[in-house]
């Protein structure tokens with residue numbers, strides 16, 4: 001990935017939440033690169049740091065240490081007025097709770113107009129663009145419905161239109177389909193995909209959906225506040241046949257650290273230390289047999 005193609009670059013990112021008598025390390029040296037116009041997903045167990053990362057990328061929270069650049073802007077060096085502009089113009093955010101994204105007493109068009117009105121867009125321009133955006137998210141027939149008249153999936157699509165109102169180059173969605181049935185979720189994913197293709201918007205979706213790898217270009221897994229593995233979708237050609245395969249990779253950070261999948265370590269009973277040997281075109285990780293035997297003898 002060249003620097004030109006990169007839209008997001010996080011390196012060695014830390015986030016420590018301090019409460020009166022407790023410190024929680026939510027991100028511990030996280031690295032992440034996202035290409036411009038990429039359509040990707042982030043997965044990980046609850047508490048692994050996904051929302052923390054999304055809030056940082058959205059400019060809603062600041063990292064404790066590390067580096068994080070989005071579209072060439074340094075998120076650790078922004079003034080508070082820069083932050084406000086960044087949140088308003090550079091990123092659109094969709095929350096899991098449908099109710100949190102929308103104003104309940106405004107209809108769909110009015111909800112989409114809100115960010116534009118706040119940004120000083122003239123009313124007639126805002127109205128035309130709101131309708132256009134609602135058509136893009138397949139809600140041209142629901143323009144004057146209030147949120148309570150819409151299904152959960154439709155509300156999330158209005159939320160996507162709201163997030164796009166000021167034409168941000170980046171869309172972030174934190175478990176946007178978490179409260180939807182599978183049909184509602186499917187349409188939401190289709191809409192994200194279409195917007196990514198048509199507008200070139202970079203899209204990052206946090207999700208628990210086990211089938212997500214089939215829907216996006218790349219899935220990055222976060223474990224304990226760090227990116228651990230990555231799944232790519234590749235198309236393989238075999239004669240006239242094409243086959244879509246998903247290949248999983250372990251990520252290596254700038255210091256050469258990688259996380260070996262827990263099952264592999266457990267399988268070979270590897271703890272604390274391992275022997276790493278250079279083999280023929282490969283690196284081998286072996287259990288530390290000798291010291292374990294010695295340890296047992298003592």
Ligand SMILES: Nc1ncnc2c1ncn2[C@@H]1O[C@H](COP(=O)(O)OP(=O)(O)O)[C@@H](O)[C@H]1O
Pocket residue numbers: 017018019024025026044045046047048049050051052053
């Ligand atoms: N505002 C906060 N104050 C203290 N701890 C927090 C706060 N937000 C998140 N955490 C903690 O940080 C860790 C990561 O949380 P989060 O990013 O929400 O994980 P995820 O979205 O992957 O479930 C968790 O241990 C969580 O309890």
Ligand SMILES: [Mg+2]
Pocket residue numbers: 050051052174
């Ligand atoms: Mg979360």
